[in-house]
Amino acid sequence: MRNMSSASPSSPGVISAYRARIAAGSITFDPAQGSVAERLQDLWGKLRGYNPYPKKPPNGWVGRLLHRKQVDDMQDHPNGLYIVGDVGRGKSMLMDLFFEAADVPRKKRIHFHEFMQDAHRRFHAIKRDNPNIADPIPALADMIAEEASLLCFDEFQVHDIVDAMILGRLFEALFARLVVVVATSNTLPDDLYKGKPGRDAFLPFISLIKKNLDVLVLDSERDYRRERLHGMSCWYVPANTRADEALDVIFRELTAGLPPKTESILVTGRTLAVPLAVGHTARFDFHALCGMPLGPGDYLALATHYHNILIDGIPRLSPDNFDEARRFVTLIDALYEHRVKLYASAAAWPDDLYRSGEGSKIFERTASRLEEMQSEEYLKLPHLT
Ligand SMILES: Nc1ncnc2c1ncn2[C@@H]1O[C@H](COP(=O)(O)OP(=O)(O)O)[C@@H](O)[C@H]1O
Numbered sequence: 495m496r497n498m499s500s501a502s503p504s505s506p507g508v509i510s511a512y513r514a515r516i517a518a519g520s521i522t523f524d525p526a527q528g529s530v531a532e533r534l535q536d537l538w539g540k541l542r543g544y545n546p547y548p549k550k551p552p553n554g555w556v557g558r559l560l561h562r563k564q565v566d567d568m569q570d571h572p573n574g575l576y577i578v579g580d581v582g583r584g585k586s587m588l589m590d591l592f593f594e595a596a597d598v599p600r601k602k603r604i605h606f607h608e609f610m611q612d613a614h615r616r617f618h619a620i621k622r623d624n625p626n627i628a629d630p631i632p633a634l635a636d637m638i639a640e641e642a643s644l645l646c647f648d649e650f651q652v653h654d655i656v657d658a659m660i661l662g663r664l665f666e667a668l669f670a671r672l673v674v675v676v677a678t679s680n681t682l683p684d685d686l687y688k689g690k691p692g693r694d695a696f697l698p699f700i701s702l703i704k705k706n707l708d709v710l711v712l713d714s715e716r717d718y719r720r721e722r723l724h725g726m727s728c729w730y731v732p733a734n735t736r737a738d739e740a741l742d743v744i745f746r747e748l749t750a751g752l753p754p755k756t757e758s759i760l761v762t763g764r765t766l767a768v769p770l771a772v773g774h775t776a777r778f779d780f781h782a783l784c785g786m787p788l789g790p791g792d793y794l795a796l797a798t799h800y801h802n803i804l805i806d807g808i809p810r811l812s813p814d815n816f817d818e819a820r821r822f823v824t825l826i827d828a829l830y831e832h833r834v835k836l837y838a839s840a841a842a843w844p845d846d847l848y849r850s851g852e853g854s855k856i857f858e859r860t861a862s863r864l865e866e867m868q869s870e871e872y873l874k875l876p877h878l879t
């Protein structure tokens with residue numbers, strides 16, 4: 495790999511940071527990651543000290559004219575990168591190495607979903623504070639571009655029409671303000687928002703992304719996340735503090751140690767609160783999931799949105815808590831159908847969870863699914879949205 499031998503761990507840049515991780519023994523060298531690191535290194539070099547002139551036009555026509563001239567004189571921004579690959583290939587790790595190394599005074603790394611939620615919030619706040627404004631997008635883009643001239647998005651994905659509608663114009667305005675974007679994603683740009691209503695109107699956004707970001711496929715052969723979790727059990731009995739700690743470790747592994755937060759996801763007609771989530775991973779207490787009046791629609795929404803779900807404290811089930819048991823069966827069906835990976839602490843192993851009484855027969859299928867969901871074969875299956 496270029497520079498691999500010359501870059502010392504203390505020299506700045508992405509390759510040396512990658513090499514330092516290898517030297518420290520926390521990761522092993524992967525050629526596919528090496529090539530992506532080289533492209534990130536190139537961009538790192540182009541962005542040294544990158545601090546495009548703040549884009550907010552000053553007041554007064556002279557100021558505005560000067561501003562226009564300065565913007566026109568400004569060379570175009572370097573292309574960003576769109577790193578795409580299957581889960582666990584090291585996309586986020588590489589982007590984080592790049593982000594930390596980037597010598598850019600105004601930079602921001604954010605989960606894409608969070609960025610969009612924030613963008614919608616600000617969009618509406620601008621409209622509320624300026625009732626006569628014809629189009630809030632330029633003001634929104636000014637705000638974002640003032641905060642960061644380098645935006646790193648983890649898990650770039652377009653889920654709904656509301657996002658799809660503002661994305662094109664927002665990103666056009668951001669690129670015009672010389673913002674450079676680096677993103678990780680599971681989806682090639684051409685496959686974004688595929689098969690969804692209103693896709694045609696979304697196509698210009700895809701072209702815009704391909705024009706401003708170079709697409710890199712990280713096709714490493716190994717799923718490092720899976721390997722790190724290998725040998726860790728999915729099911730912990732009993733649900734004591736040791737089980738808690740084991741689930742803490744799994745949650746951290748699945749979320750790369752990013753701080754968890756409360757999220758809400760959209761279920762037909764309302765939002766569903768998720769107490770602890772990062773990206774594709776969420777953690778719940780059994781009672782928050784099955785002790786509440788949730789239905790199949792809620793469980794399906796969870797199963798399509800999250801790839802990994804952790805449940806703390808599954809109790810023994812019986813005719814005494816039949817409502818909870820019934821919801822649990824529905825939940826597991828949804829998780830199983832969408833190939834969600836389940837990690838749980840419970841009062842008993844799946845076969846013993848619902849031992850006798852009315853309903854125990856129905857539970858046999860759930861118990862068998864729960865067994866299967868712990869198998870290496872199941873754990874290797876990709877999530878289905
Ligand atoms: N070359 C490697 N050797 C060992 N572990 C790695 C390597 N690359 C990534 N990992 C680890 O694998 C896990 C998944 O990596 P991550 O960057 O989150 O993957 P992705 O974003 O592609 O899903 C992380 O814990 C990461 O530190």
Ligand SMILES: [Mg+2]
Nearest residue numbers: 585586649678
């Ligand atoms: Mg990732």
